[in-house]
Amino acid sequence: MALVNCPSCNKRISSMAKECSYCKAKISSDNESLRVISHIKRSNQLMNQSFLALTLFIAGVVIWFWGGEPAEGLRANIAVGAFSLGFVGYLITRIQIVLHKRKKV
Ligand SMILES: [Zn+2]
Numbered sequence: 506m507a508l509v510n511c512p513s514c515n516k517r518i519s520s521m522a523k524e525c526s527y528c529k530a531k532i533s534s535d536n537e538s539l540r541v542i543s544h545i546k547r548s549n550q551l552m553n554q555s556f557l558a559l560t561l562f563i564a565g566v567v568i569w570f571w572g573g574e575p576a577e578g579l580r581a582n583i584a585v586g587a588f589s590l591g592f593v594g595y596l597i598t599r600i601q602i603v604l605h606k607r608k609k610v
Contacts, residue, residue, distance in 0.1 A: 547605060555598040562591025 507520040513530035524531050565588025569576045576584045 544605075544608070548602075551598055551602045551605060555595055555602065558591050558594035558598055560591070561587050562595060565589070565591055 508517045509520045509532075510516070511518050511525040511528060511530060512532060514525060514528040516525065516527045518525050518527070518532070522532065565584050565586070568580060568587060569584035571580075575581075
């Protein structure tokens with residue numbers, strides 16, 4: 506728990522307090538903006554995650570059909586691995602995004 510200066514009377518108060526214990530000034534605005542920033546950061550992180558998963562998914566398809574012939578052996582394993590990892594990763598990320606958007610900022 507950190508101490509901050511009250512914006513109105515400048516006395517030292519807890520950063521967790523919703524209002525100053527001396528002058529009763531509301532100081533929730535700072536916490537609010539921090540919450541909004543972390544919410545946006547998380548959204549960006551999830552978007553990057555879904556983009557990565559989608560790239561992996563496409564890479565799997567490309568590896569599979571590379572050269573016009575169905576993949577065999579190691580190439581098939583790599584293709585299926587990337588394909589399913591990307592697919593599952595993308596689904597999980599989409600669910601996370603939906604849950605995240607439902608959360609109140
Ligand atoms: Zn104050």
